[in-house]
Amino acid sequence: MNIETLQSKLAKYVLASPGNAIQADWALREEIVGTPMFDAPIVGCASADDPLFARIKAEDKILGETFRLPNDWLPSAKSIISIFYPFSEQMRKSNWDNLGVPSDEWLHGRIEGHEFIHATDRLVESWLRDEGFETCIPALEPSLIIHKREPEEAVGRPMFVSSWSERHVAFTAGLGTFGLSAHLITRVGKAGRFGSIITNTPLEPTPRPYGDDPYAYCTRCGACTKRCPVDALSLEHGKDFQTCWVYMEETKIRFKPRYGCGKCQHLVPCETGIPNKRFVA
Numbered sequence: 561m562n563i564e565t566l567q568s569k570l571a572k573y574v575l576a577s578p579g580n581a582i583q584a585d586w587a588l589r590e591e592i593v594g595t596p597m598f599d600a601p602i603v604g605c606a607s608a609d610d611p612l613f614a615r616i617k618a619e620d621k622i623l624g625e626t627f628r629l630p631n632d633w634l635p636s637a638k639s640i641i642s643i644f645y646p647f648s649e650q651m652r653k654s655n656w657d658n659l660g661v662p663s664d665e666w667l668h669g670r671i672e673g674h675e676f677i678h679a680t681d682r683l684v685e686s687w688l689r690d691e692g693f694e695t696c697i698p699a700l701e702p703s704l705i706i707h708k709r710e711p712e713e714a715v716g717r718p719m720f721v722s723s724w725s726e727r728h729v730a731f732t733a734g735l736g737t738f739g740l741s742a743h744l745i746t747r748v749g750k751a752g753r754f755g756s757i758i759t760n761t762p763l764e765p766t767p768r769p770y771g772d773d774p775y776a777y778c779t780r781c782g783a784c785t786k787r788c789p790v791d792a793l794s795l796e797h798g799k800d801f802q803t804c805w806v807y808m809e810e811t812k813i814r815f816k817p818r819y820g821c822g823k824c825q826h827l828v829p830c831e832t833g834i835p836n837k838r839f840v841a
């Protein structure tokens with residue numbers, strides 16, 4: 561198994577899977593039944609002893625001590641497989657308009673789509689275990705910690721701290737860099753979701769064309785700031801996590817049992833690719 565083989569096997573599965581579509585028994589509208597949620601995923605790999613992991617844990621302004629290193633999750637860890645599942649064109653375009661209202665399709669992609677991702681991560685895990693390797697999916701571990709700092713504690717630091725961060729792992733695994741909106745911009749854009757699997761499979765790490773620059777792919781064009789319904793994004797101050805979070809909590813009431821917004825992921829230059837031309841071949 562290598563990353564290219566895994567990516568190709570995974571793409572075939574995702575594109576053909578009936579589970580990667582809005583289902584009749586939970587669709588918010590009949591006419592969106594059958595809409596695919598994700599395009600072919602892209603896959604990157606980080607070495608378990610990449611020094612960036614220790615830095616993520618050591619620096620409070622990144623994640624700090626709550627973050628658990630790969631070997632804390634799986635003592636035999638050698639590699640971390642990071643997977644980006646880009647939203648399908650139908651998902652993305654459905655969320656271009658109506659800034660105060662997430663589209664029905666996108667809400668499904670956010671909630672039921674995430675369940676599909678978890679099931680797909682479990683499938684990748686089974687492929688590795690069938691070859692005799694050990695695995696751990698931190699996002700599905702009961703010991704995963706996610707907590708929100710009080711606003712005064714979050715000054716100059718992330719509002720949410722977690723013992724595992726899909727975006728930081730994806731950055732380390734060469735999949736992309738952060739944007740002003742705090743999403744990760746990959747070579748197929750930032751509109752999508754992440755998953756990851758820790759394993760003792762020896763895999764070649766994916767090179768990071770951006771070095772250690774966390775914002776290399778973002779041009780600071782400011783387009784995402786104009787997409788936010790609550791002005792949580794600005795070129796001067798970046799992302800106001802508290803304002804975004806308050807709005808997100810409101811959507812939990814309005815769109816129960818689903819929630820979300822995602823407007824800053826869509827109709828922006830980094831929606832489906834890297835806008836910084838320095839990094840585009």
Ligand code: SF4
Nearest residue numbers: 739740778781782784
């Ligand atoms: S829309 Fe522009 S400023 Fe916002 S994350 Fe994308 S590239 Fe950066």
Ligand code: SF4
Nearest residue numbers: 788804821822823824
């Ligand atoms: S997800 Fe948050 S930051 Fe992005 S547009 Fe919505 S409220 Fe604004």
